[in-house]
Amino acid sequence: MRARTARWVAGCAAAGSLALMVGGLILAYVDRHLVPAHVTNWDFSDVFGDMANMAIRVMGFVLLLGGPGTGSAGWHSRRAWGWG
Amino acid sequence: MGLGLSSFADQYEQRALVAAPGSLPAGPAALWVSTWIWPISLAMVAFLFLLFPTGRLRSRRWRPAAWFVGAVFALSTAALMAGATREWAHPSASFQQLVSPPVLAAMVICFPAALVVSGAAIVVRFARSAGEERLQLKWFAAAAVLVVATFIALILTNSNSVAAAILNNLALLCLDAAIAIAVLKYRLYEIDRIISRTLAYTIVTGLLVGLYAGLVLLATQVLSFSSPVAVAASTLTAAALFSPLRRRVQQVVDRRFNRARYDAEKMVAAFAVRLKDTVDPDAVQADLATVAQQALEPAHVSMWMNNGGYDSGSGSSSSPSQMPASFRAW
Numbered sequence: 001m002r003a004r005t006a007r008w009v010a011g012c013a014a015a016g017s018l019a020l021m022v023g024g025l026i027l028a029y030v031d032r033h034l035v036p037a038h039v040t041n042w043d044f045s046d047v048f049g050d051m052a053n054m055a056i057r058v059m060g061f062v063l064l065l066g067g068p069g070t071g072s073a074g075w076h077s078r079r080a081w082g083w084g
Numbered sequence: 085m086g087l088g089l090s091s092f093a094d095q096y097e098q099r100a101l102v103a104a105p106g107s108l109p110a111g112p113a114a115l116w117v118s119t120w121i122w123p124i125s126l127a128m129v130a131f132l133f134l135l136f137p138t139g140r141l142r143s144r145r146w147r148p149a150a151w152f153v154g155a156v157f158a159l160s161t162a163a164l165m166a167g168a169t170r171e172w173a174h175p176s177a178s179f180q181q182l183v184s185p186p187v188l189a190a191m192v193i194c195f196p197a198a199l200v201v202s203g204a205a206i207v208v209r210f211a212r213s214a215g216e217e218r219l220q221l222k223w224f225a226a227a228a229v230l231v232v233a234t235f236i237a238l239i240l241t242n243s244n245s246v247a248a249a250i251l252n253n254l255a256l257l258c259l260d261a262a263i264a265i266a267v268l269k270y271r272l273y274e275i276d277r278i279i280s281r282t283l284a285y286t287i288v289t290g291l292l293v294g295l296y297a298g299l300v301l302l303a304t305q306v307l308s309f310s311s312p313v314a315v316a317a318s319t320l321t322a323a324a325l326f327s328p329l330r331r332r333v334q335q336v337v338d339r340r341f342n343r344a345r346y347d348a349e350k351m352v353a354a355f356a357v358r359l360k361d362t363v364d365p366d367a368v369q370a371d372l373a374t375v376a377q378q379a380l381e382p383a384h385v386s387m388w389m390n391n392g393g394y395d396s397g398s399g400s401s402s403s404p405s406q407m408p409a410s411f412r413a414w
Binding site: 013016017018019020021023024025027028030031034035039041043044045048049050051052053055056057059062063 | 085087088089091092094095096098099102103104246249250253254256257260261263264267268
């Protein structure tokens with residue numbers, strides 16, 4: 001796989017995943033009064049957990065940016081997977 | 085992607101089937117996805133342990149382990165998918181109804197086994213690592229210790245404590261940051277200092293809190309001083325002891341966990357002692373260069389020496405090229 005393709009695939013996966021999580025949060029907010037209290041995901045710890053999970057995507061996105069010579073992990077991971 | 089899909093599908097099916105039935109299309113499909121997709125996220129964690137930080141297995145010997153982990157999660161996902169398909173018409177089916185008892189028993193045994201195998205991979209890699217890889221793994225291990233500690237707190241509180249849940253999420257954020265630092269190799273060498281400072285301050289805090297509580301109890305319960313006086317005296321004692329105790333504990337901790345700094349300080353102290361008895365300037369220059377080389381490990385060492393005719397006490401800011409000086413490089 002070419003480096004540019006790998007970057008696009010990873011970027012799209014991270015962006016798609018972030019969009020899905022934001023969508024989930026919006027639905028949790030909309031339904032906060034419509035579902036029983038023990039089922040709702042709209043409380044501080046759940047929302048904070050979702051935020052922490054979003055950070056994983058942001059980190060993956062950061063790691064896959066950049067190229068050789070920039071000291072970024074994008075190059076390291078592509079090299080490790082034999083993509084670059 | 086699996087985690088994102090799982091999170092969205094959970095909320096979607098909740099809205100489509102519970103909160104406002106019929107308001108969104110394909111509610112059962114969202115429930116079907118959310119039923120089987122979660123092991124994929126867990127599999128990613130297991131493979132992170134197996135492949136971190138190089139992106140490759142440590143050696144060919146770990147291939148069976150990787151195949152085992154992959155097979156466990158793939159088969160579990162397939163079993164859940166089959167169960168969810170079978171129970172499509174019954175959205176309220178419990179987990180026990182989705183998979184047969186033997187499959188459920190196998191999952192209960194194999195899931196932890198797969199996680200233990202992948203955890204063992206990173207422990208073995210850490211034990212046999214050296215150089216930059218060791219530092220990368222140290223970052224990971226330091227954050228992983230936080231995650232495990234907060235996870236234990238979460239279990240002890242039966243997942244009811246909001247504070248424990250928040251701390252656990254913060255620890256997971258630290259793990260993300262540690263992985264990023266390890267892979268980007270940015271500030272990689274700071275980990276020894278972070279571990280040593282964290283340990284030192286934790287020990288000092290524990291000692292001072294214990295001392296403070298002991299003094300207050302001694303003064304109020306045994307010696308029968310009035311409470312405000314005892315508290316004030318204990319506070320003053322703890323405050324007075326903070327700096328010397330911190331210095332002493334830091335030294336002990338550095339000796340074990342921040343050896344480079346400890347060795348450098350020893351080297352500089354020994355150089356200061358030698359400097360008192362050395363009279364030959366060339367010997368001092370060579371010794372100074374050696375000490376700087378060993379303590380700081382720079383790419384090269386160069387030294388400008390004032391050979392007289394320059395008033396060093398005047399506060400002049402002349403550049404080295406304007407000074408009547410000699411230059412030596414090592």
